[in-house]
Amino acid sequence: MPLSARNLAKGDSHEAVVVDNLTRTQIVQYAGASGDYNPLHTDEIFATQVAGYPAVFAHGMLTMGLTGRMLTDWVGDGRLVSFGVRFKRQVWPGDTLTATATVEAVREDDGRHYADLALSTTNQDGEEVLTGSATARIDA
């Protein structure tokens, strides 16, 4: 159900756990779906022995995709005008991510209503792995 300007105010927020105990297999699944087979994401031996990371890690775009689920579940399908993120730290196998959207502004422009949202996705230690913003078209 899309949001409506009448029932939405600055500071309102929506939160969802978007992945619980991220598996290496889901990272590989995302590699297959997106076409990005970078061995840093798909090859534990390369990631640890050659690149020097403690494990493979998730594509930033997987974290964005997971965050997008929280967003579209809240604002409704096909309602996004823009969606932008910054990747703050890596997401590792075993991580549990919680994504949050908070209303920054509810506004009207040329007779259409919009909500500007601030986005934050955190891991199980409360560390921010992604921040961002989005604008959604909402009902009057």
Added chain:
Amino acid sequence: MMFARAIGDPNPIYRDAEQAAASECGGIIAPPTFVQASAQFDPDYPLRPKPGVPWHGSGREPTGRSSGSSGEGGGGSLHAEQHYTYHRDLHPGDVLTATARPGDSWEREGRRGGKLKFSENVVEFRDEEGELVVTARSVAVRTERVVEQS
């Protein structure tokens, strides 16, 4: 649908034609980050193994290349930012043409990865009528060394 599965999103708008037809979208749409999968259609996409071309993932050697290669040792390019602007919904059957152009580039000293070199890339996805569907702006960062874990 494969893409929606990979991001763990069971929303029927991405797979159920009947239910999607009854929604305000009027049919199945693509998830907001779907154009990332355009890499599948880029014949020269560097992050996909290709027949007969050496791959830098592990095989007999951890680097995957023939022995003697020491690999890159760390550093390398990471995805720093991604921004999408949506002009209309993306539906099955749409044929998009992507046009990429480089944007700004800049440098700064990082806390964990040494000197950071940022570069921006803007991709416009247009439909068969030439109308904009999605604009994607990404920022890549090249680090001097492996990002230290804190």
